[in-house]
Amino acid sequence: MVLTEVLRRKIEEMPRFWKRVLLIGFDVVTLIVALWASYALRYAVWWPDISPERVFLALLAPAIAIPIFIRMGLYRAVIRYLPDTAIWTILKAMAIATMIWVILVFLMEMSGRGIVPRSIPFFYFALGAALIGGSRFTTKIILSHGTGLRRDERPVFIYGSSASSVQLAQALRGNGNRFIVGLLDEDPGHHGRDVGGYRVYNPANLPRLIEQYGVQEIILSLSTISADRRRSVISKISGLGVKIRTVPDISDLVDGRYLANQIREIEIDELLGRSFVPPDPQLIDSIVKGRVIMVTGAGGSIGSELCRMIVQWKPECLVLFEANEFALYKIERELAGLTRCPIVPFLGSITHPGRVNQAIETHKVDVLYHAAAHKHVPMLEANALEGIENNVFGTLTVAKAAFEAGVGHFVLISSDKAVRPTNVMGATKRWAELIIRQMALEAERHGTGQHFCAVRFGNVLGSNGSVVPLFKQQIAEGGPVTVTNPDMTRYFMSIQEAAELIVQASALSVGGDIFLLEMGEPVRIGDLAENMIRLAGFTVRNDENAHGGIEIRVTGNRPGEKLFEELFYDMANAMATQHPKILRADTKLADHDDVLQALQALKAAVDTKDEQAARATLFRFIGLEFPPSSTT
Structure with missing residues (x-):
C-alpha cells in the first residue's frame, strides 16, 4: 500500500x-x-x-x-x-x-x-x-483506483449501479476533483461484484465504509425508482455526516453535456412526501394562451415564479407590476431571455390607484394575478399600519381597478394564515379574501361575467423571508440554526408546484371562490431543521453528540406566531374539483354593506395613525378578539 x-x-x-x-x-x-x-x-x-x-x-x-x-x-x-x-x-x-x-x-x-x-x-x-x-x-x-488520494480529491460513493451510474462515475473521473470509491446497491446479488470497473458495496455498511475511506459525499443516481423509495434512501443516509447530491435521469440530459455538470444538492422538498400531479395543459392553456396577463408583485418569490410559468404558455403579453426597482429589473431581464411574447415592466405601488389603472387599462389586461403583499409575520406585527395599508387597501385598489376595467379573471394569492389569524399578516389576508368575494358579488349583480377568486395555501420552500433560506444561511455559516419552537408545524410546497396550481385554480373559478391547495401533511419545524443540517453533510449537536455538528437553538415564539396552521375554517365544507390537488371552500358571500362599513372604519384608523384602533377593527370584523388571546 x-x-x-x-x-x-x-x-x-x-x-x-x-x-x-x-x-x-x-x-x-x-x-x-x-x-x-x-x-x-x-x-x-x-x-x-x-x-x-x-x-x-x-x-x-x-x-x-x-x-x-x-x-x-x-x-x-x-x-x-x-x-x-x-x-x-x-x-x-x-x-x-x-x-x-x-x-x-x-x-x-x-x-x-x-x-x-x-x-x-x-x-x-x-x-x-x-x-x-x-x-x-x-x-x-x-x-x-488506488487507495491513496490526491490532496484535492474528495472520496465519493455513487448510490446506484445502473448504466447511468457507471457513466456518471466515468464522467466524474475527468471532471472536477471527486474520487469514486465505489457504487452502492441494495441488491445482494450485486454486492462484491465489479460494475464498469467499480466495486459494488452494501449500503447497510455505509457507516463503516464512510469511516474507512473518508467519504465526504454520496451522489444519488436513482431517478428511475419511485419517489417513496427515493425518500427512504435519503432518510437512511442523511444522518451519516456526508453531503448528499443527486443527478437527473440520463435520458433527460441533452446530448453532449457532462453528467458531472448536472449534479445538484438534494432539495428539502424531496423529503416532504408530496405526490406529484402533472399540470393539466387544458386548464393552463384556457386561462393563459393568447391573453394579456398582469402579475402584481412580479419580482417577489411567488410572483416571479408565476411569471416564469406563464411565459411558457404563450400569452399575448405579460405585464409586470412591481414596487421594487431592482426586483423588477431582474425578473424583466430573466423573462426577456425565455420568451418572445412582449414583457412590459411597470414600476409602481399597488396603493397608488393612478399607476394601477394605467397598467391595467393601457394593455387591456384579461387576467390579473395579485401576488403583491407584505408577508413577513414579525415585521407586520411591528408595522401594522403599513401592513393594513398595503395588504388590505392595496388589494382593494387593484380589485376596484380590475373591476372597472373589465378584467375577466382576478386571482388573489392568499395564505393559510388567513384562517383564524392570530397576527396582522393573517388578518390582512383574510380581509383581502373578503374584499375579493365582495367584488365577485358586485360582478354577479351587474352581470359583467368577471371572475374574482382567491387561492389559499401554506408556505412555499425558498420564498423570500421563509424559514428555509434562513436555515440554509445559518448552516453555511456553521450554525447555530435558530427555531422559535421545534414543535411548531407548517405546511410546505415547492414554489414551482404552487405556481402551477394557482394558474390551474384560476381556470376553475366561477366567481367568489376560495381555492385551497392540497398541502399534504404538516412538517414539524424541528424535523425540518434537522433534515436540512443532515442533507448539508453535518450532524446535529445534541446530548448524544455534544462536541460536534451544528446546534439547533430554540429562541421562543415570536409575536403573532401560531403553533400550527390551518387551510380550512371547516374541513367538512371543502369540496373537490376536477384537479386532485385543488379544493374549493364552500363559502357564502359576505354582505356588501358590512364590508364597506368596516373598510371605512379601518381607513379612518389608518389615516389618523391610530394603530390600536386599526388592530381592533382588523380583528373584530373577522370575528376575533383583539389583541389575540393566544398564540396557538
Whole structure:
C-alpha cells in the first residue's frame, strides 16, 4: 500500500513531457522483452542464442512500433482517464507494427533460416499487446483506483449501479476533483461484484465504509425508482455526516453535456412526501394562451415564479407590476431571455390607484394575478399600519381597478394564515379574501361575467423571508440554526408546484371562490431543521453528540406566531374539483354593506395613525378578539 502511494505521488508530480519520455522508454524496453520472450517460448529455453541478426531485429521492433504508437495517439491519452475502448487501439497499433516488422524480415531474407521462425510474429504480437496494454491499464488502476488520494480529491460513493451510474462515475473521473470509491446497491446479488470497473458495496455498511475511506459525499443516481423509495434512501443516509447530491435521469440530459455538470444538492422538498400531479395543459392553456396577463408583485418569490410559468404558455403579453426597482429589473431581464411574447415592466405601488389603472387599462389586461403583499409575520406585527395599508387597501385598489376595467379573471394569492389569524399578516389576508368575494358579488349583480377568486395555501420552500433560506444561511455559516419552537408545524410546497396550481385554480373559478391547495401533511419545524443540517453533510449537536455538528437553538415564539396552521375554517365544507390537488371552500358571500362599513372604519384608523384602533377593527370584523388571546 505504501509503495503504491509513493509510486502514485511520483507519477502525478512528474511533468507531462517527462511522463511521455518515460512511457516511450518503457515501451521500447517492453517490445524488446516481448521479442526475447517470443524466442524463449519458441525454443522452450530461458536464454535463447543471441546472434547479431536477432539483436538487430530486437532493436528494429521498437523502431518500427514507436512511430506507429505516436501516430495512433497512444502517447496523447491521459492514463488516469484511459477509456476501456483504448485496448482496441493498442491491439490495432500492435498488429500494424508486427506486420511491418514481418515484411521487413522477409525482405531481408531472415525468415526460415533459424533466425526468425514462423511462430515468432504470433508470439511477439500477443506478448507485445499484453505488455503494452497491461502496463497502461495497471497504471490507470494505480492512479484512479488506488487507495491513496490526491490532496484535492474528495472520496465519493455513487448510490446506484445502473448504466447511468457507471457513466456518471466515468464522467466524474475527468471532471472536477471527486474520487469514486465505489457504487452502492441494495441488491445482494450485486454486492462484491465489479460494475464498469467499480466495486459494488452494501449500503447497510455505509457507516463503516464512510469511516474507512473518508467519504465526504454520496451522489444519488436513482431517478428511475419511485419517489417513496427515493425518500427512504435519503432518510437512511442523511444522518451519516456526508453531503448528499443527486443527478437527473440520463435520458433527460441533452446530448453532449457532462453528467458531472448536472449534479445538484438534494432539495428539502424531496423529503416532504408530496405526490406529484402533472399540470393539466387544458386548464393552463384556457386561462393563459393568447391573453394579456398582469402579475402584481412580479419580482417577489411567488410572483416571479408565476411569471416564469406563464411565459411558457404563450400569452399575448405579460405585464409586470412591481414596487421594487431592482426586483423588477431582474425578473424583466430573466423573462426577456425565455420568451418572445412582449414583457412590459411597470414600476409602481399597488396603493397608488393612478399607476394601477394605467397598467391595467393601457394593455387591456384579461387576467390579473395579485401576488403583491407584505408577508413577513414579525415585521407586520411591528408595522401594522403599513401592513393594513398595503395588504388590505392595496388589494382593494387593484380589485376596484380590475373591476372597472373589465378584467375577466382576478386571482388573489392568499395564505393559510388567513384562517383564524392570530397576527396582522393573517388578518390582512383574510380581509383581502373578503374584499375579493365582495367584488365577485358586485360582478354577479351587474352581470359583467368577471371572475374574482382567491387561492389559499401554506408556505412555499425558498420564498423570500421563509424559514428555509434562513436555515440554509445559518448552516453555511456553521450554525447555530435558530427555531422559535421545534414543535411548531407548517405546511410546505415547492414554489414551482404552487405556481402551477394557482394558474390551474384560476381556470376553475366561477366567481367568489376560495381555492385551497392540497398541502399534504404538516412538517414539524424541528424535523425540518434537522433534515436540512443532515442533507448539508453535518450532524446535529445534541446530548448524544455534544462536541460536534451544528446546534439547533430554540429562541421562543415570536409575536403573532401560531403553533400550527390551518387551510380550512371547516374541513367538512371543502369540496373537490376536477384537479386532485385543488379544493374549493364552500363559502357564502359576505354582505356588501358590512364590508364597506368596516373598510371605512379601518381607513379612518389608518389615516389618523391610530394603530390600536386599526388592530381592533382588523380583528373584530373577522370575528376575533383583539389583541389575540393566544398564540396557538
